[in-house]
Amino acid sequence: MTTPPDRARVTKAVIPAAGLGTRFLPATKASPKEMLPVVDKPAIQYVVEEAVRAGLSDVLMVTGRNKRPLEDHFDRNVELETALEAKGDTARLAAVQHATDLATVHYVRQGDALGLGHAVLAAAQHVGDEPFAVLLGDDLIDDRDHLLEQMLDVQAREGGSVIALMEVPPESVSLYGCAAVEGSGDVVRITGLVEKPPVDQAPSNLAIIGRYVLSPAVFDVLRTIPRGRGGEYQLTDALQELIATEPVHGVVFRGRRYDTGDRLDYLKAVVQLAADREDLGPPLTAWLREWLGTRP
Numbered sequence: 109m110t111t112p113p114d115r116a117r118v119t120k121a122v123i124p125a126a127g128l129g130t131r132f133l134p135a136t137k138a139s140p141k142e143m144l145p146v147v148d149k150p151a152i153q154y155v156v157e158e159a160v161r162a163g164l165s166d167v168l169m170v171t172g173r174n175k176r177p178l179e180d181h182f183d184r185n186v187e188l189e190t191a192l193e194a195k196g197d198t199a200r201l202a203a204v205q206h207a208t209d210l211a212t213v214h215y216v217r218q219g220d221a222l223g224l225g226h227a228v229l230a231a232a233q234h235v236g237d238e239p240f241a242v243l244l245g246d247d248l249i250d251d252r253d254h255l256l257e258q259m260l261d262v263q264a265r266e267g268g269s270v271i272a273l274m275e276v277p278p279e280s281v282s283l284y285g286c287a288a289v290e291g292s293g294d295v296v297r298i299t300g301l302v303e304k305p306p307v308d309q310a311p312s313n314l315a316i317i318g319r320y321v322l323s324p325a326v327f328d329v330l331r332t333i334p335r336g337r338g339g340e341y342q343l344t345d346a347l348q349e350l351i352a353t354e355p356v357h358g359v360v361f362r363g364r365r366y367d368t369g370d371r372l373d374y375l376k377a378v379v380q381l382a383a384d385r386e387d388l389g390p391p392l393t394a395w396l397r398e399w400l401g402t403r404p
């Protein structure tokens with residue numbers, strides 16, 4: 109679809125990757141959880157690849173005290189490239205160079221990890237006065253699904269902001285931000301948002317997942333909101349305020365999502381993505397079947 113001339117096209121992706129990753133300690137003591145390998149790539153590379161597929165090749169990563177491995181991963185490694193070249197290992201050389209050539213990656217420090225809202229606010233100067241996408245660095249969307257593209261289309265059509273939602277079992281809603289909505293189907297109008305509500309106070313079973321296309325108006329709200337749940341500046345609280353001044357839509361995602369910030373979901377992600385691979389899938393699934401047969 110074409111973008112109305114009065115609306116800026118989204119070109120920038122912001123990837124918050126400055127969280128403490130406490131659920132994954134001690135693995136995340138000295139390295140961000142976004143660098144955990146999912147099969148043979150760090151989680152964050154899947155997220156950058158998704159942004160680039162959707163046409164967003166200007167990527168700003170919001171990092172914390174452990175930013176070094178993230179920067180190194182998207183930078184050249186001349187020594188490694190020379191060694192692979194000398195060995196004639198062109199496949200691995202291409203894989204190493206691919207991470208460098210993917211996108212223009214910029215970095216900004218969050219300072220203290222004071223919450224997702226605080227991390228997004230750190231992107232204000234780089235983003236300027238344009239709508240932009242936010243992709244959480246530990247949340248993977250399968251590359252056969254096209255959630256971000258759909259969200260960008262909705263934002264181009266409706267303006268305002270767009271949030272990805274997913275139906276979750278009612279007992280799990282308290283683990284997420286939760287949306288009250290009008291309408292049904294894949295695109296809904298959001299009328300209210302609440303961060304991690306108790307099960308009996310959840311307005312629906314629609315959970316916020318880690319993809320957003322936001323209007324730059326969110327920065328002014330983020331500058332004024334108080335700390336919310338858990339003493340953190342919550343992006344959900346800012347978006348709840350934004351609803352009063354501009355349209356906020358939800359795209360209900362029914363595809364494949366992998367939450368690599370949670371240990372069990374991380375393990376499932378590795379197994380599922382490896383099982384889908386041509387090189388690893390057949391031997392892995394054969395072994396899994398056999399191994400499960402030996403379990404009580």
Ligand code: UTP
Nearest residue numbers: 124125126127128129130131221222223227245
């Ligand atoms: P999470 O809610 O998973 O928090 O953040 P966390 O602190 O990283 O992990 P746990 O709960 O302690 O295990 C969701 C996303 O927002 C980023 C994280 O890096 C992750 O990609 N984030 C979170 C920040 O960039 N800054 C923050 O202050 C908080």
